[in-house]
Amino acid sequence: MPTATDYIRILPEIVLSVWGMAIMFVESLLPEDRSRKDLGIFAAFGAVAAIAATVYQAQPQFAGFGFNHVLRVDHFSIFFHLVVLLVTLATILMSLDYLPLQKIDFGEYYALVILGAVGMCLMSSAVELVLIFIALEISSIASYILSGFRRSAAVSTESALKYFLLGSFATGFFLYGIALLYGATGSTNIFDIALILGKANHVEALAYLAVALIFTGLAFKVACAPFQIWTPDVYEGAPSPVVALMSTAPKAATFAVLIRIVFEAASPNLFWVIWVAAALSMSVGNVGALLQSNVKRMLAYSSIAHAGYLMVAFASASNRDLAISSAMFYSAAYAAMNLGAFAVVTQMAGSGEGYLQMDDYSGLGKRSPVLAAVFTFFLLSLIGIPITGGFFAKFYIFSTALRTRLIWLTLIGLVNSGVGSYYYLRLIVRMYMYEPRAEIPVPPVRLGMGLAIAISLIATLWLGVLPNAVLHYTQGMPSAIAVR
Amino acid sequence: MHIFLFLLFGLLCAGGAINLLIQRKPINSALSLIVVMGSLALIYLLLGAEFVAVVQVIIYAGAIMVLFIFVIMLLNAGEEEHTKGSKVAKIIGIPGLITGFIIGVSVLLQHGPQEKRIHIGELYGSASDVGMMLFTKYLLAFELTSVLVLIAIMGAVVLARRSHSS
């Protein structure tokens, strides 16, 4: 029987589920012509409540396995819970005025965001492949639906279709991998698998095949080459706040799963696969972004590149503690800055998402100095300029890589971040050095959007200027995760 | 007897899968998929998986495929159009698939478990056994599926329903 402590170990998920159901319930009671903004505010409180639950859960006495060893609360899970929940909160806040603008009057939107977060949270704490699979599907299916939320726009439904078909396709590979791993070890628990594979004096080829397929599935979800191909299309078509969400939170959660699998369970060595994937992602992402004129599409390529930088940390797996810590730090920094960038894109997109071209950003520095400055800050962070979170995250990852003697990967990464600076800069140049071509209206920043931007701004700045607290947290974890 | 049954349903299954690929009308493909699923259910029985075999028929063949056929009818999906489409799928995808398949099969044959042999009638995955496990070891996962199903229902409603304002 589950104990009370067991329930506390899934407290944030419980809070989110209850909140999601409450939103559905209220939605059905609301009169049809009434604005759903209040519902969004209610949802935002749900995210805050879940954050509070996570903080409560972070007390040391609740750390450990729960529900028959299917999940585990530790520094690691708490960290990713907070990342996911903050992203969720910011996404809800930036959607408050976005939805009415796009004439989307479904309160279910908020319920989907909140319930999707249940899956993402559980992904970071689950240690049982069954649970990981279901959690992954929850977050994926919620994303599929959300990306098709502008139902009248052909691009949005197309984006949903592409994401859905290819996502399910990749899920098939992931699942087959799990089946084969189960066949090779007889278990679906990550720690049991690690134990069995660790004891075996000869790991059979079946396990290698299994890990290859699992990697395929997860690499698809984090948009890592050679499985990045869906990203630009899907990000371009999906509603902007949804892209802000799905380019950060599910990605961070999937990276959490990948960390658990690569660092805990996978005794088959993925080193060269990850090496190539990292190099390829960085190059494809950065090079592909160079010629883009659509800002969302450009940021999609940039997110591929960032997945590549993150994979560099995985390639440093032999330097375990540093690798995990730098991967975690990068996930957080990336989530913060990318969220901020997409928040600005959301603000700029306008009704019907008509203003997404780089040209539309011409002279933004004059039209809306604060918005332009904030956007510049996020872009600089994505480039990796000091005093932003992006700089230190990159610095940490590459210094880890060089300590692991991954000289070539470090070089490729640094060259890529140089190439990368070019297209971010193009946007900055647009904003500050071009005359506004057409007077495109910049709608005033409302409270919700302001809060969302503030959250990402503060997080990005904080991770850059005073990264110590987060660093300590990420570093306290590697020893904790290994304890059985 | 066992081998005969396996071959019968196995071939039926493979034939259904191939037929799904060959047929140009979605409705025919759907029907061959039902054949695949039905014969799979029987193969599950051969493997002794009682509960799963039953559920296979109820959920897959019963619920999911009905949904498919319903949508095919709703959208009036006729014969497949022949578009030129994708070179990449032909040039890279299919050879990739074939190599992957050959490699996979070779692994399964060489390193796959061969020692265990299955005897007919050894039913062990009964509903009560599976149920017990579902409500003990996998309790959380089971509870979580409710969230999943909730999302799915909501998604289907949102995507298919008409807008309030229009």
Place this chain on the structure above:
Amino acid sequence: MKLFFWQPWLIPLLPLVGALINGLFGKRFSKSVVASIALFFTGASLLFASVHAYTLLHSGADALETSYGTWIRAGSFAADFGIYLDHLSLVMMLVVTGVGFVIHVYSVAYMEHEGGYYRFFSFLNFFMFFMLTLVLANNYLLLFVGWEGVGLASYLLIGFFFQKDSAANAGKKAFITNRIGDFGFLIALFLLIQHFGTLRFATVFNIASSLPAETTAGLLTAIGLLMLVGACGKSAQIPLYVWLPDAMEGPTPVSALIHAATMVTAGVYMVCRSNAIFSRAPLALLAVAIIGALTSFFAASIGIVQTDIKRVLAYSTVSQLGYMFMAAGVAAYSASIFHLMTHAFFKALLFLGAGSVIHGIGGEQDMRSMGGLRKYMPWTFWTMLIATLAISGIPPFAGFFSKDEILWQAFSSPHGSKIFWAIGIITAFMTSFYMFRLIFLTFTGEYRGAQQDAHSAHADHGHVPHESPWLVLAPLVLLAVLSIIGGWVGGNRFEHFLAPVIQKVQTESPRLQVAESAAIPTSEHGEKTGESKALETSLMSISVLVAFSGLGLAWFFYVKRPELPGKIAAASGGLYKLVLNKYWIDEVYSAVIIGPLVALSRAFLWQIVDQKVVDGSINETATAVRGVSHVVRQQQSGLIRSYAGWIAAGAAVIVAYMVWMGTR
């Protein structure tokens, strides 16, 4: 216990406050308020810097290090927010705040008619903040923050005239070239973390001092070379100098402050700051010297044929930076910093003077359209003349002392060589030549500008060249004074002053010991023995001679026979025409000596090496990357089945590899 506020952290932070106030609220302020805010915070920073300099000098300590808490602690590695004040950072700090303040004053009047006044000052203060962070940091990571920050500010300021496409492109070019250099620097930092476990200057240098000098390429050499890559980017050395001439698109005060006096010297500062590493890596040091020597020669020869007044100065800056690198490369760090300081004075003055000229004739930058401006703007003329005398190395102006020190060290240092000295002398000759060419073309003869062209002239500029207002001239005069007296402290005393910073190498490599014994003996405190003094005097007279001959040649060509250069250029192939000409003796002489030099500079160094090879290779790379980008894009066909094909193929490759691993 001193007051918390009475500590050096205020020096960099004061300009930041100014930048924030102007950046956030400047739009609502009047121009005078904006200017006063900017001036107040820069001035306060200068005041503070002077006070702390005074305190340090009178405390008798070699260095003061203050830490304001840990910034980053990752495992065993930690970096602080800390300030490191020693004689080196003191010099840099005073140069930055001093010249910076003067240029702020200049900008008040100079930028008055440009839009975005508050933005300009905000950026300028922002730059000061990062530059001071750079020079005052107590560890490499914080230095790197300043390093990137000045690049960013520079980029913002280059692109300040954003109506111009070329300005935007120049800004981008500067930023990206610097990024290339930064890779090298970053990798050097990673190596330091990996092997030394820290980035704090004091610790790094302590560890480095305990290591023996490397006779072959080793860790320190690698670190040194990587740092050199970074320094090349920031200080515009071959092959990463390309951005600096383009950076002249920025407003002139920016060129003076960032692209002449302060930011571009960051690379020199970094090399000198890391002297403990470089001194133990002779190969890296040699690379510094070679790059410096090549750059100084190369840029000077390109400077000869430029016609845009600011581009002449830009190439001259590149060339002078090469000088500083050469000095650092022969382990004459103090000479390098000495020249850095004097150069800051006279080069800032030259740029500000050029700005005054450009302003005075309504925005024209082509020297061929100037001339005779001496009578219209005497103050500008005289101050610029002083700067030119200084940069040409004519005594007793500041540049003479520092340049002479560099040439002497290049000749006599254990790391030096006569080749470096020879290159230095040739460069000095060319420098003197093109600088006086600039002066003569601009200020003597008749005005060649379009002063009759009434309809193109603006009302506020008038069509007659005019002298700039006193607020512009005052900084010129101040800098002129500094350009005269700035070098009087003398190379030896300056070296003595910086001695605590420069860590002597205890163990020399065998090769170097031989070199040292062969070199001219010098006593402990830099007082030369009689024999070497005689040699030094003769070397000094050579360099003075060379400077004067450059002057004379320029005078001959641009004052006495102003029609000659054009003819030489036009007739560089046809000797026949030359003979027909009545000045045939002059012309044959020119054709034999000057003609080839000019032709070489123009046809080979500038048009081929600079424009085609260096610029071209960068453009080619860009085109190639673009092509790859196009290919990558092509894969995004939008077809779901193609995407699935990629995924299936990718999975097959990974499966094949992993199974191969598993069955091996």
Place this chain on the structure above:
Amino acid sequence: MTIPISWYLLLSAFLFACGVMGFLIKRNIITIFMSIELMLNGVNLSFIAFATRFGTLDGHIFVFFVMVVAAAEAAVGLAIIISVYRTRETLNVDRVNLLKL
């Protein structure tokens, strides 16, 4: 009379491969979706076969959850297909290519 487990695994691999193949060659979105179901069925067979080998029920449980997920995916997927059909009036996957390059 008994048969080795690898036969089941081979059948499972074949079904999975047919599913992938279907995704690559079929034009109709609904058929493509059916191919995905085929892939999942192939995986399920593997789970059951392995469960039989180990004599545990974890594989059965997994199959159960896969079916739940498949049902959820079917509901959502078909809804997405319907909404695509509404905006594009086509079920040909090659014609759904507004987003590219």
